[in-house]
Amino acid sequence: MNSTTETPSYPRYVRLADLVWFEAQPTAMWRHLVEREDDVQEQVMRLIHLPHMEERIEWDTYMEWRKQVADGKLRVDQLRDLLAEKYDRRFVDGTLDRALNSYLYPSLKAVRVWNSLHILINPDGVTEEFVYEYRSVAEPQQMARQAEAMRVLAQMEALLLERPAIQVQIRARLNDEVSTINQPLDPILAGEYLDAAERGLKEIATAFG
Numbered sequence: 702m703n704s705t706t707e708t709p710s711y712p713r714y715v716r717l718a719d720l721v722w723f724e725a726q727p728t729a730m731w732r733h734l735v736e737r738e739d740d741v742q743e744q745v746m747r748l749i750h751l752p753h754m755e756e757r758i759e760w761d762t763y764m765e766w767r768k769q770v771a772d773g774k775l776r777v778d779q780l781r782d783l784l785a786e787k788y789d790r791r792f793v794d795g796t797l798d799r800a801l802n803s804y805l806y807p808s809l810k811a812v813r814v815w816n817s818l819h820i821l822i823n824p825d826g827v828t829e830e831f832v833y834e835y836r837s838v839a840e841p842q843q844m845a846r847q848a849e850a851m852r853v854l855a856q857m858e859a860l861l862l863e864r865p866a867i868q869v870q871i872r873a874r875l876n877d878e879v880s881t882i883n884q885p886l887d888p889i890l891a892g893e894y895l896d897a898a899e900r901g902l903k904e905i906a907t908a909f910g
């Protein structure tokens with residue numbers, strides 16, 4: 702009988718946008734990360750076999766949707782129906798809001814390695830000066846929690862993508878209130894969060910094992 706003790710495995714291929722919620726909801730996010738790992742690994746492998754430093758700039762469909770709405774070729778209700786076919790219905794209102802109101806910077810998909818993790822990064826926008834995150838919430842009282850999560854996410858993105866600053870926008874659909882955060886990169890905050898997330902993944906793997 703083999704008496705070698707194996708270290709319980711944990712997700713090594715993760716989306717950064719999922720990882721940002723791990724500290725607040727470790728058990729739920731653990732299951733989510735495990736369920737998504739195969740899909741994320743496939744995306745990572747596809748990206749790292751492309752040229753150009755394991756990243757790809759892409760103009761996403763938000764710009765085209767907004768142009769069609771502005772030109773009268775697509776009504777907002779038609780766009781909502783289109784989004785309902787493409788996305789989880791829980792996120793349709795937020796996705797519609799982003800399509801109509803976010804700043805349209807080019808989107809970037811990239812892979813970066815942090816210790817044992819292969820991290821898939823996909824900010825809402827990126828320039829040479831900053832990374833950009835936009836989130837839409839239903840009511841103003843939801844803004845603070847979302848803003849803090851997106852601030853941490855953007856800081857990690859800025860560290861991994863070597864951008865010197867972040868820009869975050871949170872919009873409450875109920876009253877059109879918008880909160881904007883502009884900050885320089887905080888490498889200590891971003892690095893500590895990444896380390897803590899990796900450590901948490903290992904700890905919960907041991908618990909689940």
